[in-house]
Amino acid sequence: MIIRRYLAGQLLITTVAITLLLTFILMGGRVIKFFGMAAQGKLDVELLSAVLLYRLPGFLELIIPLSLFIAVLLTFGRLYIDNEMAVMSASGISRWQMLGFISPTVLVVTLIIASFSFYLTPKGNWEYERLFKQQANRNTFDLIKPEQFQRIGDNMLYARALSSDKTQLFDVTLYSQPSNPNKKPVWLQAKTATRYFDAQTGQTYIALTDGYRYELLAGQVQYSRLQFSRYKMRLQLTNTEPEIDRARAFDSQTIYQRQQANDSLALGEWLWRWSMPLIAPIGVLLALPLAKVNPRQGRYLKLLPAILLYISFVVFIGAMRNKVDKAKVGEMAVWTVHMAYFLLALLLLTWDDLKARYQLWRQGATA
Structure with a gap:
């Protein structure tokens, strides 16, 4: 024993x-x-x-x-x-x-x-x-840090300020580099941006308001510009582990x-x-x-x-x-x-x- x-x-x-x-x-x-x-x-x-x-x-x-x-x-x-x-x-x-x-x-x-x-x-x-x-799937920008460039997938996001309830960005700049080499990079500038989750599609979107959309290539003078009052795009704001x-x-x-x-x-x-x-x-x-x-x-x-x-x-x-x-x-x-x-x-x-x-x-x- x-x-x-x-x-x-x-x-x-x-x-x-x-x-x-x-x-x-x-x-x-x-x-x-x-x-x-x-x-x-x-x-x-x-x-x-x-x-x-x-x-x-x-x-x-x-x-x-x-x-x-x-x-x-x-x-x-x-x-x-x-x-x-x-x-x-x-x-x-x-x-x-x-x-x-x-x-x-x-x-x-x-x-x-x-x-x-x-x-x-x-x-x-x-x-x-x-x-x-x-x-x-949050409808807020909890992870966004104002006045900092942040890489989100193939995109680079910058915002001057964030609302107190973290639902709106101000003076937003978004650079999107498509994975497809045949597509031109896109530069977006907008006064405000909001984010929402579409329950029907199960996708998260960001809506930009009062801004411009540029298509351009590095080293080239020519570019195209499109003015918009509202621009919606799908964007994954979190880059967590698989x-x-x-x-x-x-x-x-x-x-x-x-x-x-x-x-x-x-x-x-x-x-x-x-x-x-x-x-x-x-x-x-x-x-x-x-x-x-x-x-x-x-x-x-x-x-x-x-x-x-x-x-x-x-x-x-x-x-x-x-x-x-x-x-x-x-x-x-x-x-x-x-x-x-x-x-x-x-x-x-x-x-x-x-x-x-x-x-x-x-x-x-x-x-």
């Missing part, structure tokens, strides 16, 4: 510590990215905390299995370094018993990962996508129904959501034998190779998931990867016993 509580406590504490560290490191890069978007006027500062909160479950469902894997390596690696494993082995405690000691902790962590994979991550992705769509794959934002019940209807994208997502909880226990089975080190070698000797093996596991799962998305392979491809690494884990767990039995067999054969 003492050993069980000790191992469970050490494993849980180490897993939590590594999870916090990896989350801080990985989310730090995303925080910097979002702050950069906010500084450029591409993201409302008030949405930063909500965006980070909605993206957090997607990170945790990947971080927690890796943290558990590393925690097993470090916890049992220290036992080998301190020769405690040798003492416990001499006392009749096998590696399989050690696995039984930590099984409740592994089960709890696996259930937590499953809750992220099947509920929290899809919910967060859905809210994340909804948040950006709401921002894109939308999340819609399949990732659907709840698990919808994904299950869609994959039953032979939707390959839904099938790939369904397999991925099952893979995340399964990676954790298989990773523990891999980590337990890989944690064995010689006291003279140090506890970190096998850490890098073990992590690379774990990463290869996740990468193969992701690669097979992408092929399932494109209907290039069936769902058995994903299960084959799980089975292959599970068998590899069993081989590593029983390797010492198999080697001892082989040596006994050779000694008996030569006697």
